[in-house]
Amino acid sequence: EVQLVQSGAEVKQPGESLKISCKGSGYSFTNYWIGWVRQMPGKGLEWMGIIYPSDSETRYSPSFQGQVTISADKSISTAYLQWSGLKASDTAIYYCARRSNNNYFYWGQGTLVTVSS
C-alpha cells in the first residue's frame, strides 16, 4: 500500500528555521516525483515545487523560488520542505503528494505549521 506520512504539527517563532518531512512507503521512492502544496488558513491550494528523489532534480513555482528549499534523502525514502527564516505568513498546512502518470493520486495527511510570536 502506497503511503506518504508527514511529520507532526509545528509551532515556531518568526525568524526560526524549520524542516518538515514526508516519508514514502509501499513503492519505489526514487521513481516518482514528490510535490509540496501549501494551504493557508481558509484558503485554496498552491503548488510550491516538486522533486525527483532519484537525482534530486527540483523545480519551484516562481512564487516560492528562493523562499523555501525542497530536498530528499532517498536512503530513507523521505522528502523535505524547509525554511531558513519563517514569517507569520508561512502559517499554513503543507501537503506532500506523489506524482504518477503526471497526476497526483497519493497525498500525505498534511503538516500544520504555525508561526507566531
Next chain:
Amino acid sequence: EIVLTQSPDTLSLSPGERATLSCRASQSISSFLAWYQQKPGQAPRLLIYDASNRATGIPARFSGSGSGTDFTLTISSLEPEDFAVYYCQQRSNWLTFGGGTKVEIK
C-alpha cells in the same frame, strides 16, 4: 502563469440534485486538467485527470469534460458525502490550481 478561474464560488444544492462546476483557463491547456475534492481536515482527493478520466475508485456519478480553455465537472446526483470543496488543476505549464468551488447543502 496559467490562471484557472472556477465558478461559481459556492453552489447550494440538495442531495440527489445535479451539480455542474466550471473551470476556465487563461490560455489553452489542451486536456491537461484534473479535478480534486477536499473535505474539511482532509487532504485533496484526485477525482478526474486529463479532463475526463476518473481516478481509481471514483464513483461513476463524477464526470469531467472539456478541452482547451473550458472544463466542467459534473456530479450527476449528489450524495451526502459529496458536499465539499472542489478544485481544478492544470499541468500544461507548471502546475496551478483554481480558486475552488464549495458545494454546500441547500
